[in-house]
Amino acid sequence: MNVPALTLNNGVEIPALGFGVFQTPPEETATAVDTALRVGYRHIDTAAAYGNERGVGEAIARSGLDRSDVFIETKIWISDYGYDETLHSFDKSAGKLGVEQIDLLILHQALPGEFQLTIDAYRALETLLADGKVRAIGVSNFMPDHLARLAEQSSIVPAVNQIEVHPYFQQKELLAADRERGIISQAWSPIGGITFYRDGSKGSTLEDSVIVDIAGTHGKTPAQVMLRWHLQEGRQVIPKSVTPSRIEENFDVFDFELTADQVIAIDDLDTGVRGGPEPEAVTLETFGRDIPEA
Numbered sequence: 014m015n016v017p018a019l020t021l022n023n024g025v026e027i028p029a030l031g032f033g034v035f036q037t038p039p040e041e042t043a044t045a046v047d048t049a050l051r052v053g054y055r056h057i058d059t060a061a062a063y064g065n066e067r068g069v070g071e072a073i074a075r076s077g078l079d080r081s082d083v084f085i086e087t088k089i090w091i092s093d094y095g096y097d098e099t100l101h102s103f104d105k106s107a108g109k110l111g112v113e114q115i116d117l118l119i120l121h122q123a124l125p126g127e128f129q130l131t132i133d134a135y136r137a138l139e140t141l142l143a144d145g146k147v148r149a150i151g152v153s154n155f156m157p158d159h160l161a162r163l164a165e166q167s168s169i170v171p172a173v174n175q176i177e178v179h180p181y182f183q184q185k186e187l188l189a190a191d192r193e194r195g196i197i198s199q200a201w202s203p204i205g206g207i208t209f210y211r212d213g214s215k216g217s218t219l220e221d222s223v224i225v226d227i228a229g230t231h232g233k234t235p236a237q238v239m240l241r242w243h244l245q246e247g248r249q250v251i252p253k254s255v256t257p258s259r260i261e262e263n264f265d266v267f268d269f270e271l272t273a274d275q276v277i278a279i280d281d282l283d284t285g286v287r288g289g290p291e292p293e294a295v296t297l298e299t300f301g302r303d304i305p306e307a
């Protein structure tokens with residue numbers, strides 16, 4: 014089946030449902046992506062910092078699919094920010110992925126304390142876009158203030174902002190800021206992965222009674238209900254799994270519809286508690302790491 018597409022602000026289309034590979038070990042990545050491509054996913058989200066771009070590229074190359082049939086997204090890590098550094102980081106990622114062109118290239122985080130470096134990195138993305146090396150550019154974990162500062166010093170509106178969104182952490186103000194600027198919000202940890210694989214103390218969205226009950230009414234699973242909730246609210250989603258049955262399950266979300274009341278019931282589960290790092294607190298000192306050459 015073909016996944017419905019969302020149209021980015023520059024006219025490029027992205028499947029509404031993609032496949033994430035954060036924390037997928039490099040040696041398991043090609044196998045997981047093979048499975049995803051066989052199931053029908055046509056968008057893979059990786060990152061230089063995940064250390065598994067090579068596995069993503071291997072699976073795409075051996076899939077037999079046309080390059081134009083698979084949408085590849087990757088992210089520049091903060092240690093490679095700066096104009097020349099970010100241009101070079103494209104070469105590293107493209108080399109590992111084994112492709113000439115990347116569909117969507119985004120900045121993984123803002124560096125709030127060294128915002129000029131972030132701007133310089135974004136300018137490099139603008140150059141890569143103008144040169145046709147990437148089809149769209151964007152950001153991740155940018156808060157409304159970061160988006161405003163970026164807008165003051167750049168000419169191209171990011172196509173996406175990839176941010177933590179799941180029923181327990183919904184960032185409604187940030188979603189509104191994205192919407193007002195014409196930026197598509199991509200939900201990371203869309204089924205709340207970060208609520209259960211961190212330390213378990215926040216409880217698991219998969220076991221939430223509201224979500225479990227809604228799932229029961231549709232004969233679907235909690236993960237499928239959460240993915241459907243994002244899709245119905247217009248967000249792009251990138252669930253991750255290395256488990257073939259779950260990779261299939263997460264793709265099987267286009268044959269049912271949540272009612273308006275069910276969507277509202279999930280909207281009401283927001284705790285306001287972030288699972289991931291506080292974007293304002295990201296620094297090179299705490300999060301910097303070397304990204305190897307291709």
Ligand code: NDP
Nearest residue numbers: 033034035201202203204205206236252253254255256259
């Ligand atoms: P997810 O919400 O996708 O959850 C992934 C976890 O859920 C894994 O432990 C997986 O286990 C498990 N799982 C997957 N499907 C099911 C299912 N149907 N039922 C039960 N358990 C399931 O969290 P992620 O944090 O991985 O986020 C998804 C993607 O978002 C990442 O892979 C990455 O691409 C992106 N991301 C981006 C970030 C950023 O800063 N920009 C930060 C974090 C993520 P298993 O694999 O063992 O099956």
